[in-house]
Amino acid sequence: MNLTTDYLGLKLRNPLIVGASPFADNGSVAQQLQDAGAAAIVMRSLFEEQIDAEQRALTYHLETPAESNSEATSFFPAYDEYQLAPELYLKQIERLKKQLSIPVIASLNGCRPGGWTDYAVKFEGAGADAIELNLYQLVTDPDVPGDEVEADMLETVRSVTSSVRVPVSVKISAFHTAPANFAMLLQEAGAQGLVLFNRFYQPDFNIEDLEVEPQLKLSDSSELLMRLRWLAIISPNFRKSLSASGGVHSTEDLVKAILAGAHSVQLVSLLLRQGPRMITLLLEGLGEWMTTHGYDNLGEFRGAMNLQRCPDPAAHERANYQRILQSWKV
Ligand SMILES: Cc1cc2nc3c(=O)[nH]c(=O)nc-3n(C[C@H](O)[C@H](O)[C@H](O)COP(=O)(O)O)c2cc1C
Numbered sequence: 334m335n336l337t338t339d340y341l342g343l344k345l346r347n348p349l350i351v352g353a354s355p356f357a358d359n360g361s362v363a364q365q366l367q368d369a370g371a372a373a374i375v376m377r378s379l380f381e382e383q384i385d386a387e388q389r390a391l392t393y394h395l396e397t398p399a400e401s402n403s404e405a406t407s408f409f410p411a412y413d414e415y416q417l418a419p420e421l422y423l424k425q426i427e428r429l430k431k432q433l434s435i436p437v438i439a440s441l442n443g444c445r446p447g448g449w450t451d452y453a454v455k456f457e458g459a460g461a462d463a464i465e466l467n468l469y470q471l472v473t474d475p476d477v478p479g480d481e482v483e484a485d486m487l488e489t490v491r492s493v494t495s496s497v498r499v500p501v502s503v504k505i506s507a508f509h510t511a512p513a514n515f516a517m518l519l520q521e522a523g524a525q526g527l528v529l530f531n532r533f534y535q536p537d538f539n540i541e542d543l544e545v546e547p548q549l550k551l552s553d554s555s556e557l558l559m560r561l562r563w564l565a566i567i568s569p570n571f572r573k574s575l576s577a578s579g580g581v582h583s584t585e586d587l588v589k590a591i592l593a594g595a596h597s598v599q600l601v602s603l604l605l606r607q608g609p610r611m612i613t614l615l616l617e618g619l620g621e622w623m624t625t626h627g628y629d630n631l632g633e634f635r636g637a638m639n640l641q642r643c644p645d646p647a648a649h650e651r652a653n654y655q656r657i658l659q660s661w662k663v
Contacts, residue, residue: 334620335629335630335631336630336631337630337631338597338631339596340373340526340574340576340596340597341463341501341526341574342525342574343373343436343462343463343500345372345373345435345436346370346372347372347616347619348587348591348596348597348619348631349370349371349372349598349600349612349615350372350373350374350375350438350576350597351363351371351373351374351599351601351604352375352599352600352601353375353376353377353465353504353599354375354377354604356374356601357374357375357376357425357429357437358376358377358416358417358425360428360432362609363432363433364432364433365609366604366609366612367433367434367435368609369609369612369613370612370616371435371609371612372435372436373435373436373438373462374429374433374435374437375439375440375465375599376425376426376429376437376439376440377416377417377440378440378441378442378467379417379419379422379441379452380415380442380443381441381442381443381445381449382443383410384419384443384448384449385447385448385449387418387419388448419452419455422439423455423456423459424459426439426456426460427459427460430459430460430461436462437460437462438461438463438464438502439459439461439464440464440465440466440467441453441456441464441466441467441493442466442469443467443468444468444469444470444482444485444486444489445485445489446485446489447489450489450493450496453466453493453496453497454496454497461499462499463499463500463502463525464493464497464499464501464502465501465502465503465504465528466489466490466501466503466504466524467503467504467528467531468486468490468503468504468506468531469504469506469531470482470506471533479509479510483515483518487518487522490519490522490524491522491523493523494522494523494525500525500526501523501525501526502524502525502526502528502574502576503519503524503526503527503528504527504578505519505527505528505530505531506530507529507531507560507563512563512566512567513563513566513567516570516571517570517571520571520572524573525573526573526574526575526576526596527567527571527573527574527576528576529560529567529575529576529577529578529579530559530560530563530578530579531579532552532556532578534548534550535548536548551602551605552580552582552601552602553582554581554583556579556580557577557581557582557590558580560577560579560593561577561589561590561593561638564590564593564594564639565593565638565639565643565649566639566640566649567594568593568594568636568639568640569594569636569639569640569641571594574596574597575594575595575596575597576595576596576597576599577590577593577595577598577599578599578601580602581598581599581600581603582602582603583615583618584614584615584618587619588619588622591631591635592634592635592637592638592639593636593638593639594636594639595635596635600612600615
């Protein structure tokens with residue numbers, strides 16, 4: 334049974350990747366994940382705001398007289414609240430590279446072109462095997478049109494992909510007007526792969542204190558469905574790698590993501606809840622499913638349910654929406 338896959342030009346022993354999260358902060362935890370079968374690990378993100386804050390802190394110390402007050406820096410975490418300062422981040426890449434045999438993917442998180450993208454070069458210098466560029470953004474300014482936002486994103490991607498030799502994947506949101514077209518533009522901008530999708534953390538309202546409360550809820554399998562649909566739509570035309578991220582909690586979920594066209598599948602919530610052994614269990618389940626269905630390798634069924642190859646393409650499209658709404662009778 335051959336579970337190997339090509340992701341971003343990296344030969345992985347199987348499709349399971351530990352997604353961007355705190356797991357790679359700790360070398361012995363990363364080791365356990367590798368021992369359980371993880372084929373690669375993505376580090377938590379280094380953020381545009383964090384890098385800018387470091388630059389500002391440096392300028393402040395160099396240029397500001399000791400007695401003046403600094404301005405409060407709004408909503409962002411204070412500089413020392415980030416878990417890995419930029420310098421430590423680079424050291425952590427080096428440490429993981431010495432310790433692990435699987436690829437280490439460093440994550441850079443931001444969306445506007447700027448000096449912060451220079452960190453991609455530093456990641457490469459520290460030994461990262463690939464870079465995952467997360468374009469997480471929430472546009473709240475009513476004067477900013479979508480095409481301007483996407484143009485900025487593409488410029489950011491170009492500035493990263495043109496400055497490094499290691500492959501760059503781009504983690505995007507599902508909420509673009511035309512994700513299939515945006516995927517092709519990212520490919521033209523040099524992305525070697527896409528990670529579908531970012532998960533938005535929805536704040537809740539506290540109706541007693543009238544406060545907006547941030548919260549981090551882990552995912553469940555229902556979140557996979559949106560990923561399956563867009564993997565199925567994007568994969569027939571996208572020539573580079575695709576990774577499913579969000580809502581993979583079982584062997585069945587893993588198989589579905591590959592059927593939709595994924596080359597790799599990222600796990601975070603499942604591992605936070607149930608630990609590294611879930612990687613071993615999912616891989617065993619994948620092997621059993623492949624045996625039952627007569628497959629020897631992943632290429633034989635990758636994309637078999639995508640928009641081009643599935644028996645009922647309309648099920649992925651607007652036609653299905655109409656059919657489903659008509660199915661309710663009262
Ligand atoms: C505690 C925690 C920390 C995370 N940190 C990052 C991060 O630094 N960068 C990033 O791109 N995604 C981050 N994520 C998002 C995950 O990489 C992943 O996209 C999301 O959890 C969906 O996958 P899942 O359903 O397997 O959890 C984080 C998720 C969790 C739960």
